[in-house]
Amino acid sequence: MDDPLADDCCSVCRSSFNIPCQANCSHWFCGNCIMEVWHHSSTIQPCKCPLCRRQITLLVPGEASLRRHHDPEVAEIKRKVQTYNRLFGGRSNGLIQRMQDLPFLLRRLLRELMDPQRSLPLVIRARVYIAVK
Ligand SMILES: [Zn+2]
Numbered sequence: 001m002d003d004p005l006a007d008d009c010c011s012v013c014r015s016s017f018n019i020p021c022q023a024n025c026s027h028w029f030c031g032n033c034i035m036e037v038w039h040h041s042s043t044i045q046p047c048k049c050p051l052c053r054r055q056i057t058l059l060v061p062g063e064a065s066l067r068r069h070h071d072p073e074v075a076e077i078k079r080k081v082q083t084y085n086r087l088f089g090g091r092s093n094g095l096i097q098r099m100q101d102l103p104f105l106l107r108r109l110l111r112e113l114m115d116p117q118r119s120l121p122l123v124i125r126a127r128v129y130i131a132v133k
């Protein structure tokens with residue numbers, strides 16, 4: 001699943017997704033909403049998923065929004081998400097957190113291997129290597 005379900009909605013704003021991003025817990029949010037959640041908590045710490053309360057250490061924009069890369073709004077969200085991933089993605093959260101993230105990361109990696117046209121952002125690839133190391 002590279003994009004949220006069409007009949008699903010963002011649990012933060014309760015409307016349909018705008019530039020959906022998937023967190024490492026596999027929940028989807030609008031790019032803007034999850035960034036709001038982060039800014040309302042502490043920006044020096046990763047925010048927790050509003051649904052499952054797991055710490056969010058990775059955000060991945062959906063495929064549909066990535067295809068709209070010429071869109072300035074998408075570019076803005078991508079930039080914020082990359083900053084977020086840089087801040088919190090490289091952090092070691094202990095083995096348990098890494099093991100929990102692994103299926104998600106491997107799924108993304110596997111898809112990339114099956115479809116070389118799609119390239120996985122470098123930060124995620126790095127995360128996979130850190131996680132399996
Ligand atoms: Zn939203």
Ligand SMILES: [Zn+2]
Binds near residue numbers: 025027050051053054
């Ligand atoms: Zn969650």
